[in-house]
Amino acid sequence: MKTRKNWFAFAGAATLLSVSLAGCGATSAAAGISSYSSRVAASSKPHRGGTVTIAQVGDAITLDPMLTTDEYSAPVEQLLYNSLVKLGPKGQIEPDLASSWNISSNGLVYTFHLRSGVTFHHGGTMTAQDVVYSFNRIMSPKLASPWASFFSSIKSVSALNNSTVQVTLSTPNSPFLTVVASFFVVMNPSFVNANKGNLQRVEDGTGPFILQKWIPNQSITLVRNPHYFIKGEPYLNKVVFQIIPSSTSEIAAFQSGRVQFAEFINPADYAKLDTMARAHIIVAQKEISTDYHMLGFNTKWGPFKNPKVRLALSYAINRQQMLNQVGFGQGAVTGLITEALKNWAIPTKDYPSYKTNIAKAKKLLKEAGYPHGFSFKIMAPSSFPVDESNAVVIAQQLKAIGVKATVVPTEWGTYLNNWVKRSFESFTGENGDWTDPDLAMYAALHTGGSTNAFQFSNPEVDKLLQQGRTELSYKQRYQTYAKLQKLAVSQAPMLYLFASYNTFALSPSLHGYTYVAASPFAGLQSAWLGKSK
Amino acid sequence: MALYALRRLVIAIPTLIGVTIVVFLMVHLIPGNVVQIMLGTRTDITPVQLHQLYRLYGINRPLWEQYWLWFSGLVRGNLGFSLRTGLPIAALIGPAFVVTAELAAGALVMAVIVAVPLGIVAALHQRRILDWIARGFALIGLAIPNFWLGTLLVLATSIYLPAFSNFNYVSLFAHPLGNLKDMLFPMVALALSLMAIITRMTRGAVLETLKLDHVRTAHAKGLTPMAVNIRHVLRNSLIPITTIVGLQLGYLLGGAIIVENVFSLPGMGQLVVNAVNQRDYPVVQSAALFIAVVFIIVNLVVDISYGFINPTIRYQ
Numbered sequence: 001m002k003t004r005k006n007w008f009a010f011a012g013a014a015t016l017l018s019v020s021l022a023g024c025g026a027t028s029a030a031a032g033i034s035s036y037s038s039r040v041a042a043s044s045k046p047h048r049g050g051t052v053t054i055a056q057v058g059d060a061i062t063l064d065p066m067l068t069t070d071e072y073s074a075p076v077e078q079l080l081y082n083s084l085v086k087l088g089p090k091g092q093i094e095p096d097l098a099s100s101w102n103i104s105s106n107g108l109v110y111t112f113h114l115r116s117g118v119t120f121h122h123g124g125t126m127t128a129q130d131v132v133y134s135f136n137r138i139m140s141p142k143l144a145s146p147w148a149s150f151f152s153s154i155k156s157v158s159a160l161n162n163s164t165v166q167v168t169l170s171t172p173n174s175p176f177l178t179v180v181a182s183f184f185v186v187m188n189p190s191f192v193n194a195n196k197g198n199l200q201r202v203e204d205g206t207g208p209f210i211l212q213k214w215i216p217n218q219s220i221t222l223v224r225n226p227h228y229f230i231k232g233e234p235y236l237n238k239v240v241f242q243i244i245p246s247s248t249s250e251i252a253a254f255q256s257g258r259v260q261f262a263e264f265i266n267p268a269d270y271a272k273l274d275t276m277a278r279a280h281i282i283v284a285q286k287e288i289s290t291d292y293h294m295l296g297f298n299t300k301w302g303p304f305k306n307p308k309v310r311l312a313l314s315y316a317i318n319r320q321q322m323l324n325q326v327g328f329g330q331g332a333v334t335g336l337i338t339e340a341l342k343n344w345a346i347p348t349k350d351y352p353s354y355k356t357n358i359a360k361a362k363k364l365l366k367e368a369g370y371p372h373g374f375s376f377k378i379m380a381p382s383s384f385p386v387d388e389s390n391a392v393v394i395a396q397q398l399k400a401i402g403v404k405a406t407v408v409p410t411e412w413g414t415y416l417n418n419w420v421k422r423s424f425e426s427f428t429g430e431n432g433d434w435t436d437p438d439l440a441m442y443a444a445l446h447t448g449g450s451t452n453a454f455q456f457s458n459p460e461v462d463k464l465l466q467q468g469r470t471e472l473s474y475k476q477r478y479q480t481y482a483k484l485q486k487l488a489v490s491q492a493p494m495l496y497l498f499a500s501y502n503t504f505a506l507s508p509s510l511h512g513y514t515y516v517a518a519s520p521f522a523g524l525q526s527a528w529l530g531k532s533k
Numbered sequence: 534m535a536l537y538a539l540r541r542l543v544i545a546i547p548t549l550i551g552v553t554i555v556v557f558l559m560v561h562l563i564p565g566n567v568v569q570i571m572l573g574t575r576t577d578i579t580p581v582q583l584h585q586l587y588r589l590y591g592i593n594r595p596l597w598e599q600y601w602l603w604f605s606g607l608v609r610g611n612l613g614f615s616l617r618t619g620l621p622i623a624a625l626i627g628p629a630f631v632v633t634a635e636l637a638a639g640a641l642v643m644a645v646i647v648a649v650p651l652g653i654v655a656a657l658h659q660r661r662i663l664d665w666i667a668r669g670f671a672l673i674g675l676a677i678p679n680f681w682l683g684t685l686l687v688l689a690t691s692i693y694l695p696a697f698s699n700f701n702y703v704s705l706f707a708h709p710l711g712n713l714k715d716m717l718f719p720m721v722a723l724a725l726s727l728m729a730i731i732t733r734m735t736r737g738a739v740l741e742t743l744k745l746d747h748v749r750t751a752h753a754k755g756l757t758p759m760a761v762n763i764r765h766v767l768r769n770s771l772i773p774i775t776t777i778v779g780l781q782l783g784y785l786l787g788g789a790i791i792v793e794n795v796f797s798l799p800g801m802g803q804l805v806v807n808a809v810n811q812r813d814y815p816v817v818q819s820a821a822l823f824i825a826v827v828f829i830i831v832n833l834v835v836d837i838s839y840g841f842i843n844p845t846i847r848y849q
Contacts, residue, residue, distance in 0.1 A: 058807070061617050069571050144585040146576045200619045216618070216625060217799035217807075218702055244797045248684055252691035383810075413565025413812055420569055429574060443577035450577050 046512055050529035051238040054521075055250040055262040059217050059243050064199040065185045066138045066145045075263075075521040076220055076241055080121075081185035081205035084112050084131065084165075085177055087435055087518040091343050093177045097126065097186055097206065097229075098165075107172035107472045114163045118229045120188040121203065121210045128159035133189040135167070143197070147183040149450075150439065172470045174477060175436035182435045182518055208234040208525035218243055228525075235512070235528035248272075251505075254282050260507035260529075263520065265289075265500070267328040267386060273503055283508055286501040287515055288332055290340040291432035293390055295378065296494040300455045301425050303374050310492035312364035314353040316401045317394055323498040326389040331500040336441065336488045337433050337481070338499035340517050343474075344437050346482050351489045361401045373402030379418060379427040382409040387428040390497060394428070419453050427453075431494070435518045437481045438469045445488065456493035534840065537848035538833060545829045549822065553607070556821040557600050560814050566592055567616045567812045590616050592814075603818060612823075613815040615808075622819045625804060628704075629788075630823070633800035635705055635712075636792070637785035639720040641778065644727035649774065651728075652735025653767060659740065667732060674729025683722040683795035690718060702798055719796040723789055727781055734777045738770035745769070771842045779835030783828045 060073040065081050068074055084098040098112040118126040135157040138145050153173040158166050169176065191204035203211050206229070209222035220241040224234055242259065244250045247269050253259040254276065264273060277284040295313075297304040304310060319333040332338070333354065337345040348354050365371065380391035388409055395405035405426075410418065418424050434440050443449040446465050447457040464484040471477045489496065504520065506513060513527040568586045572578060578586075587593040591602075606613050612622040655667035690697045697714060705712040742748065743766060751761045788802025801820065808816035840846050 061811075069573060069576060141581075141585060144582055144589055146572055146578060146582070146586075148582060149577045149579060198619065215628075215799075216620065217629070217803060242797075243799070245794045245803065246684075246687075246797070249687050249795055249797055252687045255688075256691035256695040258695075411563075411565075412810065413563060413570060415565075416569040416574070417564035417566075419574055432575060440575055440577075444575075450579065451575055453574065 046232070046235050046526075046528045047530075048235050048528070049237055051240060052236050052260045052510065052524065052527070052529065053240045053242050053258060054524075055244045055253055055259040056241050057243075057245055057247065057250070060214075060220060060241070062200045063203050063211065063214075066143060066147065066183075067200075069146050074519075076211075076222070077185070077203075078207075078519045078522040079209040079222055079239060079524065080203045080207040080211060081187075082207055083181055083184045083186065084114075085181045086522070087178065087181045087516060089514060089516050091341065091435070091517070093181060096181070097131075101177075107174070107470075108169045110167040110169070110176065111160070112165045112167070114165065115229055116163060118206050119227045120191065120206055121225060122188070122191060124188060124190070126186060126188075126206055127162050128165045129162075130189055131165045131186055132157050132159050133192075134185065134187045137187065137192070138184060149443075150179045150183055172472060174469055174472055175438045178436040179439070182439075209239055212238075230525075234525040236524070239524060251276065254505060254507065257507075260510050261513075261524070262505050264503045264505060267326075267330045267500055270328055270330045270501070270503060273505060276505075280508060282505040283510075285504040285506065285515060286330070287504065287517065287520075288338055288340045289432075289499045289502050290338055290434060290517060291430045292334045292338050292499040293327075293386060293497045294429065294431050294494045295390070295394055295497065296427050296429060296431075296454055297492070298422060298425055298453075298455065299457075299493055300422075301376075303368070303370055303376070304426065306368045307491055308364045308368040309370065310495075311353055311490060312361040312368065312401065313398065313403070314489070314492050314495050315355075315357045315361035315364065316403070317397045317495065317497075318356045319354060319497050321397075322390060322393050325393055326386055327498055327500050330503075331498050333497070334499045335496050336485045337437055340499070341433055341435075341437065344433075344478065344481055346485050350486060353489060353492075358400050365401060365403075373404065375404040375406065376425045377406050377408050379408050379410050379415060379424045381412055381415045381427075381429060383412045384430070386500065387430065391428040394495075422453055422455060437477075437484075438465075441465065441484075442469060445493065452493075454493040456491070458487075458491055461487055461491065534837065534848050538837065541833050541836070548829065549825060552822055552825045553604060553818070554600075556818050557603065557814075560809070560812070560817045561596055561599070563812075565812055567814065568592065570810075570812050571617070599814075603815060607819075607822070612819040615816050616813050617811050618813075622816055625816065626801070626820055626823055629799055629801045629804045630786075630827075631705070632702065632798050633786060633788050633793075633802070635716060636719055636723065636789060636798065636800060637782060639716055640723035640727060640785065641782055643720055643724040644731055645778065647724075648728040648731035649735050652732045653739050653762065655732065655736040656739035656743065657762065664736075667736065671729040671732045674725045674732075677725060679722050679726060679789075680791045680795060682725060683719070683792050686718045686722055687795055715796075716798075719792050719798060722796070723785070723792050730781070731774065731777065735770065735774055738773045739766055742766050742770045768842065772839060775835060775838055775842060779831055779838075783831045786827045786831065787824045 056072055056075065058072040060076050061070045062068055062073050063077060063080065065077040068077060082097045084096060085093050085101070086096040088094045097115055097118060099115045101110060101112045103110055112131070114126070114128060114131065120126060135151070135154065137143055139148055139151050139154065153169045153171055153176065155168045155170040160166050186206060188204045192199060195202055201214065208225050208228045210225050211220070212223045213221040222239045224237050228234060244253060247264060247266060250259065250262050251269065251272055273282065273284050276282045297310055299305060323329060323331055323333060333348050335346065335348055335351055339345050365373065378391040378395065380388040382388055391407040395407055398405050419427065431444065432440055442465050443451040445452060445456060445461055447462050461484065464480055464487065468477055468480045468484065471480060504515065509529050511528055511530045514523045516523055567590055591599065603613055612626070614621055615625060651667045651670070655664045658664045697718060702715060703711045748761060748765055751765045788800050788805060790802030790806055793800040793802045801824065805817060805820050808820065840848060
């Protein structure tokens with residue numbers, strides 16, 4: 001029986017399309033966020049020991065969380081460092097290094113009460129002064145942290161005593177705690193100074209694991225922090241990030257038992273993962289991404305100046321078909337905010353232009369003065385297969401309304417250069433919401449925003465964005481962002497298409513792992529290795 | 534001959550300076566830069582911050598200044614530092630080159646051991662069954678792309694020979710056996726097409742030699758066929774075989790990116806491709822220069838080896 005199972009997995013992995021594809025795609029797309037292979041009954045109790053090897057496609061670039069922008073450094077840092085607060089599985093704010101906090105009624109003063117007895121990896125107890133130092137570091141022009149702008153609302157940070165930190169803002173900033181949870185970490189000042197501020201290859205965090213060895217382009221080994229502030233955790237003795245550049249080889253590594261954890265983001269791999277999950281070689285956990293695929297317009301270029309033209313294109317395309325063809329049905333059609341931010345996303349049936357309507361699209365084009373259509377180019381990043389394929393499918397679909405789109409596959413560096421210079425007519429790519437609607441959206445849609453490559457400008461949108469970041473109650477903010485989502489879809493600076501699943505593959509022997517969208521790898525601190533059957 | 538080698542090395546210097554200029558211009562003239570790639574399309578950043586980053590990475594300086602900075606470092610024996618990781622480039626190239634060199638050498642040895650005898654046998658049995666088999670094998674070897682063979686080997690070993698499934702590269706010097714176990718299949722994946730090329734080359738060269746007068750003479754003076762084939766035929770066919778082996782070695786030492794990728798080997802190919810994707814200019818420049826130096830040395834060694842194969846060749 002064993003060899004037969006193995007053979008199935010082999011055949012599934014070797015062929016790109018397996019029968020499983022159609023069947024599984026349909027059910028999971030309907031279910032939204034789902035975990036499609038029920039976990040092996042977690043009967044075993046947590047116990048210490050063992051090594052978990054994580055397969056990762058690329059090497060970390062830096063271990064300085066304040067300078068990290070790449071996707072391979074963050075997973076390691078999530079196990080090394082802590083912030084004052086963290087995000088829970090439902091997006092709620094939870095204690096981390098701060099055991100509690102108060103916010104003044106005007107939303108300007110945040111007081112954090114620190115957990116006692118937290119030590120850094122190389123020794124020394126964490127104090128309020130260290131927290132103040134860390135805030136100053138991320139805001140310092142000398143460091144030039146790419147995340148500094150998120151902290152620009154801070155007026156002052158001070159230590160009230162050894163275990164209390166007070167942050168004063170100049171304007172109310174409702175996502176502030178989310179920003180702290182997502183982009184801030186507490187560092188040890190004497191260690192930073194001893195390393196002349198260069199923390200690219202060294203660390204002295206407070207996290208559950210300690211950096212032991214880093215062999216560039218091969219592996220990063222972390223060992224258990226015996227003094228971690230949560231008693232008993234972590235359970236694992238070692239976590240190894242193993243660089244395996246090809247996802248086929250990653251899957252093979254699960255098969256041979258060399259790897260116990262990995263994240264897969266390419267929909268083309270999902271058929272193989274399904275097959276392996278059914279053969280109980282892995283447990284696959286599918287989570288909808290906070291990122292969505294989109295077609296962005298240059299709203300200063302020709303026909304795209306007219307919102308009616310952009311809306312016409314929104315009516316003309318078929319998003320579900322795109323998801324099925326390009327995304328193998330593994331994901332969900334989305335607006336400006338994906339289902340991953342469950343507290344904020346509104347259902348896509350609220351968007352009239354999401355129902356394909358060729359007649360309506362033609363009518364809008366006619367009103368805009370393009371009764372016979374027009375031609376334009378789509379810049380598509382060739383290193384991102386989903387975005388490149390989306391461009392091709394869009395070009396195909398737009399033929400129905402007489403609009404001729406030419407796909408220009410573009411190397412990533414060149415693509416970014418064009419993006420920075422705003423020298424494109426339209427482009428496909430990914431955009432995202434991170435952990436709060438304000439974070440990515442403000443810069444992307446506000447007039448003159450730094451990531452507003454669309455050069456989109458709409459006074460109503462600007463007003464709502466400003467409102468959303470200063471309102472304090474969740475209910476008010478929800479209303480504002482609901483309005484904003486509808487407006488962003490009808491104004492269409494970009495066509496939001498769909499969000500894919502990120503699939504986390506776990507060895508069946510790995511227990512106790514909890515997924516948190518903001519920091520999926522941090523969940524390994526409470527995981528342990530049991531006997532796989 | 535030492536003089537010849539020395540002269541060749543001196544002539545190589547202008548070539549290498551040319552390489553530095555071409556490589557430098559190529560990586561700097563392609564659009565995009567390290568800061569843009571670091572920031573991507575989603576980082577909210579002010580113009581002031583952007584300026585700080587450009588200053589930090591030194592890419593706001595004029596091109597000639599950046600070139601001079603790198604070049605003067607090279608002259609002093611310093612390959613520079615990676616922009617993204619801050620590591621000294623020599624420390625990146627060293628281990629990567631060891632991996633690539635072992636892979637290349639292993640694949641080539643494997644290929645030569647199989648291909649040269651096979652080519653000779655094919656030539657000696659021209660248009661008979663053994664020849665057809667050898668040529669069929671060569672055709673298959675040329676037709677199978679190494680990424681496909683590599684992927685199949687990875688999948689097959691992970692299921693049927695888990696002990697041989699790698700992903701955890703260990704150095705040859707630290708764990709010779711573990712290392713050879715890990716390198717075996719990548720070498721096979723790389724060796725197959727090499728075998729094919731060398732088999733065909735050997736067969737052609739041996740067929741040429743067999744027609745020459747001295748072979749007939751050797752047979753006529755009563756030597757055994759074995760002695761004729763080894764001492765008179767093979768030896769005289771070695772020049773073209775050495776040439777092709779040398780050329781292939783030169784290419785392989787530049788990194789076999791696809792095989793390295795499939796088998797997760799941290800070699801030169803991976804290093805350079807990642808650096809290009811990151812626009813990590815100094816790494817690309819210094820690695821390309823290093824590969825050029827290796828290529829020149831390999832060519833020199835091949836040229837010198839002609840003299841051992843055929844003592845009538847004189848170096849001047």
